[in-house]
Amino acid sequence: MFSQTAEYALRAMVWLANQDGEPRVTQEIAKGTHVPAGYLSKVLQTLGRAGLVQSQRGLHGGFLLSRPGAAITVLDVVNAVDPLKRISSCPLKIKSHGEHLCALHRRMDNAIAQVEQALAATSIADILAEPSRSRPLTL
Amino acid sequence: MFSQTAEYALRAMVWLANQDGEPRVTQEIAKGTHVPAGYLSKVLQTLGRAGLVQSQRGLHGGFLLSRPGAAITVLDVVNAVDPLKRISSCPLKIKSHGEHLCALHRRMDNAIAQVEQALAATSIADILAEPSRSRPLTL
DNA sequence: AACATTATGGATATATAGATCCATATATAC
DNA sequence: GTATATATGGATCTATATATCCATAATGTT
Numbered sequence A, B: 001m002f003s004q005t006a007e008y009a010l011r012a013m014v015w016l017a018n019q020d021g022e023p024r025v026t027q028e029i030a031k032g033t034h035v036p037a038g039y040l041s042k043v044l045q046t047l048g049r050a051g052l053v054q055s056q057r058g059l060h061g062g063f064l065l066s067r068p069g070a071a072i073t074v075l076d077v078v079n080a081v082d083p084l085k086r087i088s089s090c091p092l093k094i095k096s097h098g099e100h101l102c103a104l105h106r107r108m109d110n111a112i113a114q115v116e117q118a119l120a121a122t123s124i125a126d127i128l129a130e131p132s133r134s135r136p137l138t139l
Numbered sequence C: 001a002a003c004a005t006t007a008t009g010g011a012t013a014t015a016t017a018g019a020t021c022c023a024t025a026t027a028t029a030c
Numbered sequence D: 001g002t003a004t005a006t007a008t009g010g011a012t013c014t015a016t017a018t019a020t021c022c023a024t025a026a027t028g029t030t
Helices: A004-017 A026-033 A037-049 A074-081 A103-120 A124-129 B004-017 B026-033 B037-049 B074-081 B103-120 B124-129
Strands: A053-056 A062-065 B053-056 B062-065
Touching: A004 A026, A004 A037, A004 A062, A004 A074, A004 A124, A004 B103, A026 A037, A026 A062, A037 A053, A037 A062, A037 A074, A074 A103, A074 A124, A103 B004, A103 B103, A103 B124, A124 B103, B004 B026, B004 B037, B004 B062, B004 B074, B004 B124, B026 B037, B026 B062, B037 B053, B037 B062, B037 B074, B074 B103, B074 B124
Parallel strands: none
Antiparallel strands: A053 A062, B053 B062
């Protein structure tokens, strides 16, 4: 339902939100989130292009959030790497339907809309703030 | 979010629910639902193993629903071909977490649970009954 | 300037989903 | 029993997601 990539991206964002504010290198992030470093590198690139993280090369470089965790929603992260695709027009390309969805696709789209809403209602900071027996990712 | 296979399976089930009760062959279903026939054949097999459709070989054979559309939910169909996977234990395999989810995964699982609930609340018959400008799949 | 560190982008490998094709098994009609 | 219709299962192909690796560019340190 959520792709592996989205899962990795969320782990990285939450982990970064829990750091001081100094850049963290890919290797550190990978270790902290249990994500394969080589792949994480690609995911971080994508997050960078989406404007969610800033990157810095060279010594003392790495990645950090480009805005406070309170200003980044879970939906922002998911959409950056693996966009939730709403059903906006008939998937069967039936001309007579056009933009109007049939009952089946309307219901499917409603389900997606609910997820969108749930993910948009939670910020990265919310996740860190929420009390829990297990701290996120065992930070 | 929903796989192509789930989409195909739902189209086939809704289409079959709208037939009289006589078996329909793969080719007919494929034509009616705009699904590639060769692939639909595999999807129908899966639906058969899940007990959602009955199949009959030979002349006048084909597929039909194994119970009334009112007794089959959208969730049944989705789970038959592409199970919605709830997050029941920490995806990071951190021993100290065990079965207890952190805030991140709890929120993700809640979103999945919402979808589960929405899909379980709608039967195939409901979809056909619902008034709409476009009949499902232009039946 | 020379060197060490780190992200970037490209090439490539592997796994899974989506899709096609065909030989075989099974059922019906005659 | 023969011929025809139809699903079944296996093999295979293609596309996409996941993952690895490395040469290069950029940055900081000395």
